[in-house]
Amino acid sequence: MRVTFTVNGREESADDVWEGESLLYVLRERLGLPGSKNACEQGECGSCTVYLDGTPVCACLVAAGQAQGRRVRTVEGLAEGGRLDPVQEAFMECGAVQCGFCTPGLLVQAHDLLSRVARPSDAEIREALAGNLCRCTGYEKILDAVRLAAERKADPARARGEAGA
Amino acid sequence: MDFLRPTTWQEALAARAERPGALPLQGGTDVMVEINFDVRRPEALLDLTGVAELREWSVTGGVCRLGAGVTYATVIDELGGALPGLAQASRTVGSPQIRNRGTVGGNLGAASPAGDSHPPLLAAGAAVEVESRERGLRTIPAHAFYLGVKRPALEPDELIRAVRIPVAAGPQYFSKVGTRNAMVIAVCSFALALHPEERRVGTGIGSAAPTPLRALEAEDFLSRELDWDAALDLDWDAALDAGLLRRFGELCAAAAAPIDDVRGTAAYRRHAVAVMARRTLTWAWDDHRGRRAA
Numbered sequence: 128m129r130v131t132f133t134v135n136g137r138e139e140s141a142d143d144v145w146e147g148e149s150l151l152y153v154l155r156e157r158l159g160l161p162g163s164k165n166a167c168e169q170g171e172c173g174s175c176t177v178y179l180d181g182t183p184v185c186a187c188l189v190a191a192g193q194a195q196g197r198r199v200r201t202v203e204g205l206a207e208g209g210r211l212d213p214v215q216e217a218f219m220e221c222g223a224v225q226c227g228f229c230t231p232g233l234l235v236q237a238h239d240l241l242s243r244v245a246r247p248s249d250a251e252i253r254e255a256l257a258g259n260l261c262r263c264t265g266y267e268k269i270l271d272a273v274r275l276a277a278e279r280k281a282d283p284a285r286a287r288g289e290a291g292a
Numbered sequence: 293m294d295f296l297r298p299t300t301w302q303e304a305l306a307a308r309a310e311r312p313g314a315l316p317l318q319g320g321t322d323v324m325v326e327i328n329f330d331v332r333r334p335e336a337l338l339d340l341t342g343v344a345e346l347r348e349w350s351v352t353g354g355v356c357r358l359g360a361g362v363t364y365a366t367v368i369d370e371l372g373g374a375l376p377g378l379a380q381a382s383r384t385v386g387s388p389q390i391r392n393r394g395t396v397g398g399n400l401g402a403a404s405p406a407g408d409s410h411p412p413l414l415a416a417g418a419a420v421e422v423e424s425r426e427r428g429l430r431t432i433p434a435h436a437f438y439l440g441v442k443r444p445a446l447e448p449d450e451l452i453r454a455v456r457i458p459v460a461a462g463p464q465y466f467s468k469v470g471t472r473n474a475m476v477i478a479v480c481s482f483a484l485a486l487h488p489e490e491r492r493v494g495t496g497i498g499s500a501a502p503t504p505l506r507a508l509e510a511e512d513f514l515s516r517e518l519d520w521d522a523a524l525d526l527d528w529d530a531a532l533d534a535g536l537l538r539r540f541g542e543l544c545a546a547a548a549a550p551i552d553d554v555r556g557t558a559a560y561r562r563h564a565v566a567v568m569a570r571r572t573l574t575w576a577w578d579d580h581r582g583r584r585a586a
Contacts, residue, residue: 128295146293146337147327168328170321170390171475182365185389188324190317192295193341236388257474258387 132194134158135204141191150194151175151186154201162202162231173259176232177201183239185258202231205238213283214238217276218269225263233259237273245281247273294336304343304451305425312448314338318346318361319393321386322402346397346453354459357421360397360452367396375457377412377464377483384408384468387475397452400437403444403503410438410504411483411496412466418457424449431456438503462486463579465572468498469556469564479556482544482568486576491520495569500548500561510543510569518577532577540573541566 130153131140141157149168154160154177164174168187175186178200186199205212214237217223224230233256240247240255247255252273261269296314298304307314315334317323318341326332340346346361349371356374358367364382368391372379378396385391385408399407400420418434424447434455437445446452464485470476481498493514495507517536550561 146295147333149324149328169325170386173387173389176389182392183389184393185321187328188320188390188393190295190320190324190327190337190339192297192337193317193320193339195297254474255388258389 128192130191130195132196133198134160135200144191146190146192148191149187150177150179150189150191150199153191153194154186154199160201160203164228164231166228170258171260172229173232173236173256174229176235176259178235178239183236200235202234205234212238213279214241214273214276217272217279221268221272221275223264223268223272225261229259229261229263233261233269237276240273241277241280246277249274293334296336296338297342298338298340299342299344301343301345301423301453302425304338304340305423307338308451309425309449311336311338316340316401316451318395318398318401319363319390321390321394322398322404340451351459354461356457356459358396358455358457360400360454361395362397364391364394364396374459375412375416375464376460377416377466377485378409378457380464380466381408381412381468381481381483384466384470384473384476390475396455400452400455401444401446403438403442405438405441405501405503406478406481406499407504408466408468408478408481408498410434411481411498412464412485413455413457414496414504414506415464415483415485415494416457416460417485417487417494418455420452421454421456422446422450423453424451429453435506438505441502460485462488463576463583465575467568467572469568477555480548480550480561480564480568482565482572484569484572484576486580488520488580491515491518493518493573495544495547497544497548497565499555500550500565502549505547507544507547507569510540510547513543514540514573532574537570537573541570544569 129142130144141153166172166174170185170188176183177186180197296307314336316338346359349358364385367382396409399409413434420432420437423429466483468481469479478499480500483496485494498504545562545566548565550558552558
């Protein structure tokens with residue numbers, strides 16, 4: 128079947144999609160967007176987290192046909208105007224990345240948290256990221272990165288000043 | 293495989309009637325796992341996410357009607373006051389991403405003994421609205437809905453339309469045993485609802501028998517023994533009688549029929565059911581006394 132939906136602001140179509148195929152497979156293998164990672168295929172690891180109509184979901188558990196006519200935003204669509212999102216910058220600066228496999232899912236999930244809660248508590252950050260597994264970092268630097276991104280998003284002028292200093 | 297995409301309830305019923313081999317699909321948090329792992333190859337998927345009315349809920353005459361497509365996230369955000377037991381259970385489901393997709397209707401359709409929504413639905417006295425194109429609507433009480441392991445009381449041409457849950461008239465609690473707070477399938481779980489106006493207690497046991505079930509003897513025992521007006525005396529020190537609590541726990545454990553499996557032993561589950569029964573009753577009774585005194 129053919130599936131058409133909006134990905135990162137552009138309408139895309141995929142042909143010959145198998146009816147049992149996941150949105151994740153369509154993104155990675157048919158649309159050339161390998162940012163969302165394929166690991167557990169059962170919603171346990173969060174590596175494939177994408178926005179579906181503005182809500183973070185595991186793309187491995189969305190049937191491709193369920194995305195028909197809807198809006199998908201992947202990690203590739205977080206950067207805007209040629210500039211990384213503050214969440215992405217904070218992950219780099221804090222060393223919140225080791226092997227990097229879990230990073231795309233964490234970025235989307237953290238991005239969603241900060242769009243809903245400007246200054247999340249540590250408990251709120253932990254709860255928001257509870258479905259994203261990282262086997263390298265021990266999470267401490269991931270938490271640091273989310274805290275830093277929250278500060279920058281809450282005070283963008285200061286963040287720009289620091290970046291230029 | 294075919295992919296059926298009704299956009300109205302009538303279209304969905306027609307698709308179900310004409311294609312009994314089609315597997316209904318809501319959030320995909322169970323169905324897609326089975327497809328990804330090649331354990332299930334239905335002849336068609338019947339995607340119900342295009343039927344907008346299934347995502348709605350309403351409260352009329354003290355009963356909440358929850359459409360089969362209402363997600364756990366919506367229950368948590370919007371129904372914590374009306375359905376506290378179900379909202380508590382919803383908060384323990386998977387992760388935020390799973391709660392954004394998973395639905396109470398899907399949980400009912402899967403009818404896993406470990407499903408988190410079943411115990412609070414049993415304790416609250418919920419009923420499931422199911423419908424077929426040929427025979428119309430019928431309502432199945434939650435306690436009659438679970439026929440066996442992953443076997444709901446649905447005919448091949450029926451779909452779950454909604455679940456009707458009485459708005460809480462008293463305290464409700466849910467408790468779940470697992471290895472961590474998130475992403476955990478219940479080792480076992482327990483829900484309790486006080487119905488002070490009926491002077492009755494509702495229970496629900498999860499993941500400790502082939503089906504979710506009520507502890508009927510324990511309910512009867514408590515409904516007889518509890519001193520429902522005790523709070524009027526403003527005796528702040530009077531806790532539940534220790535013997536009554538112990539007996540309630542024993543009766544709940546006796547109602548369970550658990551097995552040994554990778555998540556826990558039968559003996560552990562029985563023990564844990566008794567502990568959760570005592571804890572939830574203590575929490576609920578303390579709330580009840582507080583409310584009556586206030």
